[in-house]
Amino acid sequence: MKLKIGLETHVQLNTKSKIFCGCRNPVSMEKEPKPNVMVCGVCLGFPGSKPLVNERVLEMALRIATAFGCSIAKETFFSRKTYFYPDMSKNFQITQYEIPLASNGKIEVNGNRIRISRIHMEEDPAKLIHVGGLGGRHVLVDYNRSGIPLVEIVTEPDITSPREARVYLQKLANILEYLGVYDSSSRAIIKSDANISLEGGARVEVKNITGTKDIEQALNYEIVRQKNLLKRGVRVRRATRTWNPDMRATEDMRGKEEEDEYGYIFEPDLPVITLSKKELQHIEKFIPELPEKRLKRFVKEYRLPGKIAESIVSDIGLAELFEEAAKKTESRLAGTWIAGYLKKTLNWNNMKFRDSGIKHEWVT
Ligand SMILES: [Zn+2]
Structure with missing residues (x-):
């Protein structure tokens, strides 16, 4: 059965401060701060407060766009997405809608080209804590999260299986780590909304899938659900659902607005951003060696077998460790040990090298 999957992925960037104010970005802090302490008039949406664009956010977003070969808009601006919900106390979210920063990029996943639209x-927005679960009596709001910079990366429906969606997200997260804009060992979160349609059915959106692993499970669940409906002769209608990680199931999300109901308007408090050729060339200079290039170099420079090199570069922490070890010992031996014993142990513990707390000197 033909299957089409598209992903919209939100990445929390690891800047020092938030996107429109000087508050510390809590994801870059060692410990999770107490609720509602990393806040000011801007990220609380007080009347009269004025946002300013954090230049680091723009620079990081440009780095991402360049790495995926996107065309970058010469002129772009922010818009207000209006909605009423306690997680955004000014009743709109500052986002980009009409002209995004970048478009028309691509990424290769196991030989399949996935277009980035x-x-x-x-x-x-702020974080809502439902006391006693979704049906609980009250909700707590933590505005520390309000104003954390996000970059949203949207693909065309080019992904052909839940497994491929997972590999895509892993690859994406790895490239973002190499770019230095995201750190998997911090509290930064990658969250995706997935669009999925089976042949003969309408497009269903599944929201709020956190991390790189749940995506495969959420999509598999949705495929089985839709197939069962089709088998019973029930039409799959266009719908918005949400992933419930505790139940390991997707659930109906009634009353969710459509894009055109948000009533986007131009954000008058922020300037139009114009980017010159010179500025974009400057960004290109700061694109580091990305995983694919590093893989080729490891094979050529250290004579590593392709599979071993691939396994090492898929974790930036391991790649750094390998380069140091290769200076001191026989590189092939170091590579085999890192890709074999060390990586298997990390995988077993569901960890990346940087989460493990292992110091280079313990190994090299
Ligand atoms: Zn603030």
Whole structure:
């Protein structure tokens, strides 16, 4: 059965401060701060407060766009997405809608080219804590998260299986780590909304899938659900659902707005951003060696077998460790040990090298 999957992925960037104010970005802090301490008039949406664009966010978003070969808009701006919900106390979210920062990029996943339709910047809303679960009596709001910089990366429906969606997200996260804009060992979160359609059915959106692993499970669940409906002769209608990680199931999300109901308007408090050729060339200079290039170099320079090199570069921490070890010992031996014993142990513990706390000197 033909299957089409598209992903919209939100990445929390690891800047020092938030996107539109000077508050510390809590994802870059060692410990999770107490609720509602990393806040100011801007990220609380007080009347009269004025946002300013954090230049680091723009620079990081440009780095991402360049790495995926996107065309970058010469002129771009922010918009207000209006909605009423306690997670955004000013009743709109500052995002980009009409002209995104970048469009028309691509990424190769196991030989399949996945088109990236757009990349844009926006602010994260506050975090809602449902006391006693979704049906609980009250909700707590933590505005520390309000204003954390997000980059949204949207693909065309080019992904052909839940497994491929997972590999895509892993590859994406790895490239973002190499670019220095995201750190998997911090509290930064990658969250995706997936669009999925089976042949003969309408497009269903599944929201709020956190991380790189749940995506495969959420999509598999949705495929089985839709197949069962089709088998019973029930039409799959266009719908918005949400992933419930505790139940390991997707659930109906009634009353969710459509894009055109948000009533986007131009954000008058922020300037139009114009980017010159010179500025873009400057960004290109700061694109580091990305995983694919490093893989080729490891094979050539250290004579590593392709599979071993691939396994090492898929974790930036391991790649750094390998380069140091290769200076001191026989590179092939170091590579085999890192890709074999060390990586298997990390995988077993569901960890990346940087989460493990292992110091280079313990190994090399
Ligand atoms: Zn603030």
